[in-house]
Amino acid sequence: MxxxxxxxxxxxxxxxxxxxxxxxxxxxxxxxxxxxxxxxxxxxxxxxxxxxxxxxxxxxxxxxxxxxxxxxxxxxxxxxxxxxxxxxxxxxxxxxxxxxxxxxxxxxxxxxxxxxxxxxxxxxxxxxxxxxxxxxxxxxxxxxxxxxxxxxxxxxxxxxxxxxxxxxxxxxxxxxxxxxxxxxxxxxxxxAGVWPAVLGDPVTAAALRALHSDPAAPWTVDRLAAEAGVSRPTLARRFTALVGRPPMAYLTWWRLTLAATLLRDTGDPLAAVARHVGYATPYALSHAFRREFGTTPGRYRNAAVTPG
Known part of the structure; x- marks a missing residue:
């Protein structure tokens, strides 16, 4: 994707x-x-x-x-x-x-x-x-x-x-x-706008493609920099300046956003959702999810209503 x-x-x-x-x-x-x-x-x-x-x-x-x-x-x-x-x-x-x-x-x-x-x-x-x-x-x-x-x-x-x-x-x-x-x-x-510049930058665009292609992979800044073909400091500097957050912070946010979408749109058990977005256990996902969204995955799923 x-x-x-x-x-x-x-x-x-x-x-x-x-x-x-x-x-x-x-x-x-x-x-x-x-x-x-x-x-x-x-x-x-x-x-x-x-x-x-x-x-x-x-x-x-x-x-x-x-x-x-x-x-x-x-x-x-x-x-x-x-x-x-x-x-x-x-x-x-x-x-x-x-x-x-x-x-x-x-x-x-x-x-x-x-x-x-x-x-x-x-x-x-x-x-x-x-x-x-x-x-x-x-x-x-x-x-x-x-x-x-x-x-x-x-x-x-x-x-x-x-x-x-x-x-x-x-x-x-x-x-x-x-x-x-x-x-x-x-x-x-x-x-004008940030994201036309983000996607127009070859280094940041390559890093984002990698993260979105496989968000559950065990990414590190070093591995991501290798995917983008630049050094770790260069990736960290350019990505943070354009996107507004460091690469690993963006990855965490994106994984939790994907988890929220899966909770809204599927009946998959929490363990399956956790594996899909790169968390080793449901507990690890729940802890991160609550920190990001202020509620537990279960409560989020119960409150989510998809318009028909």
Missing amino acids: DVVSDAISTVRAGRPSSDRVRVGGRWCARLDPYDGAGFHVVLRGSCWLLPDGGEPVALGAGDAVLLPHGTGHVIADAPADAERVARAVPFDRWADGSLPRPPRTESGEREVEMVCGKYRLDRSHVHPLLAELPPLVHLPDRAGGRPELRAAITLLGGELDERHPGACAALPSLLDLLLVYMIRSWLAEST
Whole structure:
């Protein structure tokens, strides 16, 4: 596994949901803050996104936008004043058909078609890579740019259009792929933030790949430095400066984060969880887990509820 895949897999809970929206004329819909991540992909036409506390963002055909922290927002046909925003139709009631959608224009003028959805996330142990994502990631369509993201958007639009056999299996997978590509695009293009620099540094990136590939291995700084092809002092200095904690401290945190995910998502006995994340005994895991999360593994498992 790599850092991005692991960061997503540890927080993802349940299945993503999505709605295809076709609308024209004057319209304005409200999405309340959400304990997860929201996204919109514009397939045709244009619209505006007005995030709570942020500046309006114009969206055109082919654009994708990710709201990784579930920021509340309004989507509308045009920039809206405070009065119009206050009258926005709740999107969930609009999408499920309990409220009539605005009429489509006969000519199709100003008509917009988009995919809107949500990812359920467990924020109790978010990887710092995801934690530092900005409130809104806007990925405008660009000729020749982001070919993987463009391909995922095309496939997603086609799957929603045709409803081929197997669509129920394909659609969640495409939505997961879309999330990976949106985060990957941000990492590749961000000029700020710690984690784009972390993953862009060959030494630190190599060390992280090794730790994430086999977190239960008996790692030492010397062994990790050999994997990265540098001296122990060089690894310790670069890793700590970029990641914000020493390599072995990061490994401890990551092992306990994996343990929390296994406790949440599986019925594996504590001894099996301990072995999987590199602890010799359940007692050793319990001691470290309580120090990190302030509760025992058993109590954590009993309190964990994965949304359906």
